[in-house]
Amino acid sequence: MPYPGGVWAAACAHAGHTCNPVPVAVDLGRCTNCNWMVNGCRFGAKRSMLLNYLPAAEACATDIRALHEVQAIAPASTAGYRYAISYLVLDPDDYRVPTGAGTIEAKLVILAAGAMGTPVILQRSAACRTRSAGTSRPTATA
């Protein structure tokens, strides 16, 4: 939300908040407050994930695995773990080509693949469950 957001900025201030750009997301030294940031910044002031959240995550010992495409989430087979996440490793030059595969078991999963990716994973997961249960789609009974 840019500074010139008049009414919204006033409403936030009235409630004791601010709608100023978050410093980690915007390079305030380069930002001109031009109010045209929705489709990218022509002054290069928007910081990418490579500069903001990912380094912070790595500093907290997060293991970031690029080119790993989640396929499905299923129940874990190891005691103490709840989910088994299967993935493909993709070719960096052609994402259609898998170069490896694997499974990670986890106690907690946060699924955040975006509005386009999350439903695909959930639907694939449901299809896997149906297949492993040896049944076709559930059918309604009268």
Ligand SMILES: Cc1cc2nc3c(=O)[nH]c(=O)nc-3n(C[C@H](O)[C@H](O)[C@H](O)COP(=O)(O)OP(=O)(O)OC[C@H]3O[C@@H](n4cnc5c(N)ncnc54)[C@H](O)[C@@H]3O)c2cc1C
């Ligand atoms: C053109 C445009 C401009 C925008 N401008 C702004 C703006 O100026 N300010 C603002 O606040 N918001 C803006 N938004 C909205 C903002 O980008 C989204 O709300 C936000 O990025 C959503 O974050 P997310 O983490 O939920 O999902 P995303 O940012 O979509 O991240 C999902 C990630 O999951 C990955 N993924 C998908 N499927 C899989 C899979 N199977 N396995 C592994 N990884 C997978 C994707 O590669 C992606 O990296 C804009 C959106 C668009 C489209």
